[in-house]
Amino acid sequence: MRQRVVRVALTAALVAVVLLATPLALVIRSSLYTAQRDSLERAALAGAVRVSPDFATGDPVELPSPPRGGRLGLYDPRARLRAGSGPATGDGPVRRALGGELVRRGAGGQVVVTVPVSHAERVIGVVRASSPADAVRRRVLVAWAVLLGVALVAVFVAVLVARRQARVLAAPLEGLSRHCEAVAEGNLSQRADGSSIPEIDQVARTHNEMLDSLSELLRHERDFTANASHQLRTPLAGLQLALEAGLGQDDAAGLRPVVSEALATTQRLHRTVEELLRLSRSHGWAPSSAAYVPAQRLIEETVERWHGLFAREGRRLVSSADDVLADVRVPGGPVSEVLGILLDNARVHGRGTVRIRTRDLGGALAFDVTDEGSIEGDPARVFDRGHSGGGSGTGIGLALARDLTISFGGRLSVTHTDPTTFMLLLPVDQEGQEDQDDRDGQGGQENPAR
Template identity: 75%
Template sequence: MRQRVVRVALTAALVAVVLLAVPLALVIRSSLYAGQRDTLERAALAGAVRVSPDYPAGDPVELPAPPAGGHLGLYDTRLGLRAGSGPRTGDATVRRALGATVVRGHSGGDLTVTVPVSHAERVIGVVRASSPAGAVRDRVLAAWAVLAGACALALTVAVLIARRQARALAAPLEDLSRHCRAVTAGDLSARAAASSIAEIGQVARTHNEMLHSLSELLRHERDFTANASHQLRTPLTGLQLTLEAALAQEDDARLRPAVEEALATTRRLHGTVEEVLRLSRSRGLARSAVPDTAVSRLVRDVEGRWHGLFARDGRRLECETRDVPDDVRVPGGPVAEILGVLLDNARVHGRGTVRLTVRDLGDALAFDVGDEGEADGETARLFDRGHSGGPGAGIGLALARDLAVSLGGRLSLAGGRPTTFTLLVPVHQDGDGDGGG
């Protein structure tokens, strides 16, 4: 911005200088040449006054001193030099002056002025005054040099003032930009400083007010999530302990599977609460999670959890891992939650056989979840929170996308006919401390 302000100011100053300097330069040139011709004309008139009407008969003529560096001479009607200095034979300007007119012109690199001498209504001679045109040209160039120096000084002053003003304008905007970057990096306590420039100060105040409102909103949301998670964890932990105690004391073989399933469901629900709490603390930014679960085990657990639900609806669930190494690990909790959302979405909104396929992409794993249905409605809004194409609150896919981002991965709709969602997750192998694949 600073350079733009300086360029604008310099351009404006340059245009103003050109519009003023060029006409002024022309006026200076015209004035100097006109002044020199006036000087020559006065010298010629002064000489003409001293010419006696009897000079053709030999009466001596005393002409005044010629202009500095020039000549002053008297010519008769036959163009001969009779007194003073100048060319021996009169030139074209002398010949024209015999017509009883004052003539200004050039001759042989000189500025010339010729004045006729009259007696009894008859021209009896011509006084010619001349000076080198180069002397006037040197004066013009010297004046132009002074003018150019003044223009350069004006432009220099304009640049200095423009740079100062640019700093004054850019400094509060740069400060506001730094605070915006700090906010982007997660520092919601950053505040823009006030500015002496009214418009920028208003922007800074509006920015701070908006940031305060956002901070309060985020604080309320985080507090709500933390409170809800805390309040849910406590009864879930108690329920889990109760089920474990009941499982240890239960002798009825008919009730034992139900208690085991309830205990497993409680544990999964406890893990879901923990993942939601972790996501709320991540503020939507990518955070590394511990890669604690092998992919093959994760797929088996997901299949065991969802196979029965699809079987009750008369549908099939097929799970397949394609050449995925046994030592590849992923964050089991978040990935299981995302796959759970995708499988539940396929169970509620899809139809036919559901397939979960894991593909090895080298530095990432691709989890494809597809069914035989079609993605209806606005596919671009599938991941918008609150948007739902059917039964449901429209939160699942948005939550799954946020979980994927928190892992440094990505969730996308890979195909609409048939519906296929793809989850990309960075891979970790045993002994790979930095998480490379």
């Protein structure tokens, strides 16, 4: 690119020099020849003034000094040289001047000016001034050499400026090219630097915005893969245990509870996958009316689902509600996932009895999940993805719980480190509750008619 910019600038400079220097060279040549003729004309006129009408009878004539390097002579009507210097017999310009015409022309390698001398309305002589044309030509060549030197300097300066501008233009583009190569090799953390050129800065900004979007998309995809692996691990293990237990049953009556449990687990897996897909594809939660469930029923289903896992480990899971309204509804899918993550975290990393306490805060609903363990270190770091607190975990669950909570406008925090207590805070929209109740009531009236 740098060479192309220099070539373009050099071509433009050469075209400009040719278009300007050629007419200027012609003007200089014409001006120098005109100036020489004007000088000869002034000398000839000065000599004509000094010619007396009696010079033909022998009266001597004193002509002024000729121009530098030239000659000045007086000719009679017969074209003979009578005074000064010049050809002994008048040439063409002298004969034309005898006809009463002032002549300015070149002849025989000379620049010649002839001025007629008149008396009593007739020409009595001619004053001829001349100088070598070579002298004028030399001045023309000198002037042209100076003009050529100026043109070469102008072209040289144009090349220097073009090289500098080429560096200015090419440097950010070369940097952007290196940046793109780094991105192509997989380094998505690279960002293009700005420059002093608005157009290139706009390209860099657009490129960086594209990388931000691409990085965010890839992060969502990676998070979805990790979240799905983390969230499906426990339900799949439970499903496997249930199916293995069913293989040991010989009668159909014993298989029915196992199949029912497997079906319920499959439905929970389906809801989990839907929640993870929603989280990975959207920036917020826009639930349908059917997505809200009563808070009390949600807690009862959660305790029922997790009670067996804690019981097999010799631990208790209890729940309590402090004046929670029966008609308070919450987003069922995401809240169930968050509570499941908190309970699984308490089962794996906590100790003793696990308690779920539901509190109505007036405009908000709080779920406290407490176990008899403790948190060491900075409690805020437990929500960082990849941070497992030095244990055997993957550091995914609590980060996922935080993202799910934020997606539906809630807040998840650690309220106590000993004993470990997590609080899930949900805003409650009273108008939305009333609208949901109205829809449920209408649905209940329409069902019998079907």
